[in-house]
Amino acid sequence: MHQATSATVGEKPLLSLRNINMTFGGVKALKNVSFEVRPGEVHCLAGENGCGKSTLIKVITGVYRPGDGAVIEYDGETYSHMSPVTAQDRGIQVIWQDLALFPEMSVAENIAFHEVVGRRPRLVDYGRMRRIAIDALARLGITLDVDLPLKEYAIAQRQIVAIARALVGEAKLVFMDEPTASLTQSETDHLLNIVRNLSASGVAVVFVSHRLAEVLEISSRITVLRDGALVGVYPAAGMTQSRITELMTGKTFDQHVRARPKGDQPVVLEVRGLTRPGQFEDISLTVRRGETVGITGLLGAGRTELALALFGMLKPASGTISIEGKEIRFGSNRDAIKAGVAYLSEDRLSLGLIQPQPIADNLVIASLRKILSGGLLSEDRKRSLVSRWIADLGVRIGRQADAISTLSGGNQQRVAIAKWLATDPKILILDCPTVGVDVGARAGIFDIVAKLAESGLAIVLISDEVPEVYFNADRVLHMAQGRIVGTYDPRQTRLEEIEAAVYA
Amino acid sequence: MTTILERVKTTLGPEMAGPGLAFVAVVLVFGIASPQFLSAATFGSVAFQLPELGLLTLAMLLPILTGGLNLAITFTANVAGLTVAWVLKANGGVDAGVGIFIVGCLLALLVGGASGVVMGLVIAFTRAHPILVSLSMMIFLRGLGEFLTRGGDISGFPAFVGPIGHGSIAGIPVPLIVFIVCVFAWHVLLGRTKLGFNTYMIGSNLEATRYSGINTRKAIVLVYTLSGVMCAIAGIIMLARFNSVRIGHGESYLLITVLACFLGGVNPFGGFGRVIPVFVALVVLQLLSSGLNLIGANQHLATAVWGILLVGVMILRWVASRIKISIVRRGS
Numbered sequence: 149m150h151q152a153t154s155a156t157v158g159e160k161p162l163l164s165l166r167n168i169n170m171t172f173g174g175v176k177a178l179k180n181v182s183f184e185v186r187p188g189e190v191h192c193l194a195g196e197n198g199c200g201k202s203t204l205i206k207v208i209t210g211v212y213r214p215g216d217g218a219v220i221e222y223d224g225e226t227y228s229h230m231s232p233v234t235a236q237d238r239g240i241q242v243i244w245q246d247l248a249l250f251p252e253m254s255v256a257e258n259i260a261f262h263e264v265v266g267r268r269p270r271l272v273d274y275g276r277m278r279r280i281a282i283d284a285l286a287r288l289g290i291t292l293d294v295d296l297p298l299k300e301y302a303i304a305q306r307q308i309v310a311i312a313r314a315l316v317g318e319a320k321l322v323f324m325d326e327p328t329a330s331l332t333q334s335e336t337d338h339l340l341n342i343v344r345n346l347s348a349s350g351v352a353v354v355f356v357s358h359r360l361a362e363v364l365e366i367s368s369r370i371t372v373l374r375d376g377a378l379v380g381v382y383p384a385a386g387m388t389q390s391r392i393t394e395l396m397t398g399k400t401f402d403q404h405v406r407a408r409p410k411g412d413q414p415v416v417l418e419v420r421g422l423t424r425p426g427q428f429e430d431i432s433l434t435v436r437r438g439e440t441v442g443i444t445g446l447l448g449a450g451r452t453e454l455a456l457a458l459f460g461m462l463k464p465a466s467g468t469i470s471i472e473g474k475e476i477r478f479g480s481n482r483d484a485i486k487a488g489v490a491y492l493s494e495d496r497l498s499l500g501l502i503q504p505q506p507i508a509d510n511l512v513i514a515s516l517r518k519i520l521s522g523g524l525l526s527e528d529r530k531r532s533l534v535s536r537w538i539a540d541l542g543v544r545i546g547r548q549a550d551a552i553s554t555l556s557g558g559n560q561q562r563v564a565i566a567k568w569l570a571t572d573p574k575i576l577i578l579d580c581p582t583v584g585v586d587v588g589a590r591a592g593i594f595d596i597v598a599k600l601a602e603s604g605l606a607i608v609l610i611s612d613e614v615p616e617v618y619f620n621a622d623r624v625l626h627m628a629q630g631r632i633v634g635t636y637d638p639r640q641t642r643l644e645e646i647e648a649a650v651y652a
Numbered sequence: 653m654t655t656i657l658e659r660v661k662t663t664l665g666p667e668m669a670g671p672g673l674a675f676v677a678v679v680l681v682f683g684i685a686s687p688q689f690l691s692a693a694t695f696g697s698v699a700f701q702l703p704e705l706g707l708l709t710l711a712m713l714l715p716i717l718t719g720g721l722n723l724a725i726t727f728t729a730n731v732a733g734l735t736v737a738w739v740l741k742a743n744g745g746v747d748a749g750v751g752i753f754i755v756g757c758l759l760a761l762l763v764g765g766a767s768g769v770v771m772g773l774v775i776a777f778t779r780a781h782p783i784l785v786s787l788s789m790m791i792f793l794r795g796l797g798e799f800l801t802r803g804g805d806i807s808g809f810p811a812f813v814g815p816i817g818h819g820s821i822a823g824i825p826v827p828l829i830v831f832i833v834c835v836f837a838w839h840v841l842l843g844r845t846k847l848g849f850n851t852y853m854i855g856s857n858l859e860a861t862r863y864s865g866i867n868t869r870k871a872i873v874l875v876y877t878l879s880g881v882m883c884a885i886a887g888i889i890m891l892a893r894f895n896s897v898r899i900g901h902g903e904s905y906l907l908i909t910v911l912a913c914f915l916g917g918v919n920p921f922g923g924f925g926r927v928i929p930v931f932v933a934l935v936v937l938q939l940l941s942s943g944l945n946l947i948g949a950n951q952h953l954a955t956a957v958w959g960i961l962l963v964g965v966m967i968l969r970w971v972a973s974r975i976k977i978s979i980v981r982r983g984s
Contacts, residue, residue, distance in 0.1 A: 480867075498860065500860065502860045504923060513853060516846050517848060
C-alpha cells in the first residue's frame with residue numbers, strides 16, 4: 149500500500165468548506181456539507197452518481213454560488229463564495245472527465261494558450277508557448293512532441309496534457325474527475341505515479357473515481373457523500389472496497405461466489421478454434437444451459453471482437469460456432485439473432501440504445517415481429533409488451549414515450565437487457581454490463597443475470613473488472629492478446645490469484 | 653375533458669404545436685384583413701395548388717427522417733413526367749388511349765423508383781453523404797432532361813389528361829384526392845410499419861439500429877425508392893396541371909419542401925417528425941400565399957413572407973423550449 153502523506157495531521161488545511169448548501173429548483177443538491185483538503189495531500193471524493201460530487205467541485209471552483217452561511221477558507225483567505233476567475237488565479241484547477249482540450253491544436257497550444265493568450269501585445273509568441281509546454285511536461289517527467297496536433301495522441305497522453313495545462317497555472321489544488329475511466333491498467337499506474345509526484349511537490353489533488361481499488365491505493369483520506377450530504381471523512385489506511393461501497397450506498401452487500409457446477413446441462417454454444425488474425429486466435433469454449441461463463445482481460449485483449457464474431461458482426465477467418473450442436477455461419481447479426489444469440493453492447497450510449505428515442509421503441513426494436521398485428525405494428529401490443537418487461541426487470545420509468553436518455557444508467561441497462569430478452573435468446577452475451585451504472589445498481593443487474601441463468605439461458609459475461617466475473621460467473625476465462633490464456637473455477641481459486649494473472 | 657385533450661395531444665404529437673398555431677394565426681389575420689379570405693374561392697385555389705408542393709414534400713420527408721436529404725426530387729418528378737409524355741407521344745399523341753396513359757404512368761413510377769434505388773444503394777453501401785449523392789443525381793437528371801428535351805416543353809396530350817390536374821370529383825379537386833391518399837399512405841407507413849419504425853431509428857442512430865438486428869441498408873434503399881416513387885406521382889400531377897412537361901418545372905419548390913418539413917416540426921437531423929403536422933404546415937404556407945394575393949400583395953412578396961414565417965417559428969420554438977425548461981425546473 150502506498151501512502152501519499154506529505155501532509156501531516158494537524159497541519160492547517162489548504163481548503164476548508166463549511167455549511168455548504170446548494171438548491172436547484174427545490175431539490176437540495178448539497179445539504180450542509182463540509183469538506184477539507186490539506187496541502188499536498190491526495191484526497192478522494194467518493195459517492196454515487198448524483199450524490200453531489202460535481203456540484204461540490206463546482207462550488208469550490210466558483211461555477212455555483214452556495215446558499216447563505218457558506219464559509220470557504222482557502223489558503224489563508226475566507227470567502228462566502230468563489231468566482232471562476234478567483235479560483236483560477238489562486239491556483240485551483242479542475243481536469244474534467246471530457247478534458248476540454250482542442251484535438252486539432254498542437255500539444256503546446258493546448259498546454260500554454262491560457263498563459264499566452266490575452267496578453268499585450270496581442271500577438272502569439274509561439275516560442276514562449278513551446279517553452280512553457282515543455283517545462284510543464286518535464287515537471288511530470290514526460291516528453292511529448294509539443295508540435296504535433298493533440299489528436300495524434302491516445303487518450304492516456306491527452307490526460308497528461310490536461311494535467312500539464314493545469315500545472316502551468318501554478319496550481320496548488322487540482323481536481324481530477326474520473327481521470328482513469330478510459331485508461332488501461334499500465335496507463336493508470338503511470339497516471340497514479342504522476343499524481344504521487346504532484347503530491348510530493350506540494351500540490352494537493354482531489355481525486356474522483358469509480359474504481360475503488362485505485363482510490364485506496366492513491367489517496368490518504370476519503371470523503372464520502374451520499375444524497376448531497378456528508379457521510380464522513382475516513383483515512384484510507386484500513387479501508388476496504390466493500391466498506392466504501394457500503395458508505396456510498398448506505399446498503400450492505402455480501403458478495404459471494406455464485407458459481408455452481410453445470411456439467412450435466414446440455415451444451416448450448418460451442419466454439420472451436422475461432423480465429424480472426426490480429427483480433428483473436430484459436431478461441432475454443434463451451435457454454436451450457438444455465439451456465440454463466442465469464443471472460444475477463446485488459447482492454448484490447450480481443451474480448452469485444454470475439455463477442456462481435458459470436459453475434460455475426462465480424463467474420464472469423466477460421467474456426468466454427470455451433471449452437472445446440474448445429475454448426476452455424478452468420479452472414480450478419482440478423483442471422484445470429486435468429487439463431488438465438490443476443491449481444492448487449494459495452495457502448496450503451498452510441499451502440500446499445502438509441503438515446504433520443506422513446507423507452508418503448510428501444511425495448512421493442514429487436515423484436516418488432518412480436519408486435520405485428522395484421523402486418524402492421526400495434527400500439528397496444530407494444531404497450532403491453534413493454535409494460536410486462538418493465539415490471540419483470542423492475543425498471544423505474546416515467547412514461548413509455550419518454551426518451552431512454554432520461555433514465556439512469558442502471559435503468560437504461562435494464563431496458564437494454566429487456567430488449568434482448570424479448571427476442572427469446574438462447575445465448576446472452578453481456579459486454580461490460582456495469583459500465584456507467586452506479587455501484588448500488590450493479591448488484592441489481594447481477595441479480596437479474598443470476599435469475600436469467602437459473603431460467604436456463606446460457607450467458608457470456610465480459611468484464612474488465614475481475615471481481616465482477618469472479619463473483620457472478622460459473623467459470624472465468626482470462627483473455628490476453630487475443631487468446632484464452634487461463635481458465636479458473638471461482639470455487640477453487642482466490643480472487644487475488646486471478647487479478648494477479650490479469651493485471652500482471 | 654383532460655383525457656380527451658391528452659389523447660389528442662398524444663395522437664398529434666408535440667410537433668403539432670407550431671404548425672397548429674401558425675394555422676390559427678393565418679386564418680385569423682387574413683380573415684380579419686380581407687372579407688373574401690374565408691370563402692370557397694380561397695380554399696379552392698389552395699386545394700389546387702397544395703398537391704404539387706405537398707407531394708414533393710412527402711418525397712422529401714422520408715429521407716430527412718433518416719437523417720438524409722433528397723435534392724433530386726423536382727428533377728426526378730419531371731423526368732418521370734417526361735416518361736409519360738414520351739409514351740403518349742410515341743403512341744398517338746393527342747389521340748393516345750387511356751391504356752397507353754396508364755402504361756406511361758406505371759413506367760414513370762418505375763423511373764422515379766429507379767432514381768431512388770440508385771441513390772439508396774450508393775448511400776447505404778458507400779456511406780457517402782446523402783446531400784452529395786442526391787446532388788449528383790439531381791445534376792445528372794437535369795442534364796439528361798435538358799439534353800433529351802433541348803430545354804423545351806413537351807405538350808399535346810390527350811384531352812382526358814387535363815381533368816387529372818384540373819377536374820373535381822364530388823367537388824373535391826382530383827389532385828387533392830391524390831395528395832390526401834398519399835398523405836394517408838405515408839401516415840400509415842411511418843406510424844404502423846416496420847419500415848417506418850426503422851426510418852425513425854436510423855435517423856437517430858444508424859449504428860445502434862444495425863446492432864439491434866435491423867437491416868439498415870435495405871431500409872435506406874427502400875426509403876429513397878419510395879421517395880422516388882412519390883416524386884413520380886408529383887410529376888404526373890404536374891404534367892396534368894400544366895398540360896406540358898419541362899425539365900425545370902417546379903425547381904423553386906426544392907428548398908420550400910425542406911422548409912415545409914421543418915415548419916411541420918421535423919427534426920433537421922432526422923429521427924423525429926410526423927406526417928400530419930407537415931400536412932398542416934403545407935396548408936399554412938398555401939393559405940398565406942393565397943391570403944397575400946387577396947389583399948393585393950405581390951406574388952414574390954409571398955415567398956419572402958414564407959421565409960419570415962419559418963424564421964419566426966424557429967424562434968417561437970426556442971422560446972417555448974426555454975419556458976418548458978423553466979417550468980420543469982420549478983416543478984421539481
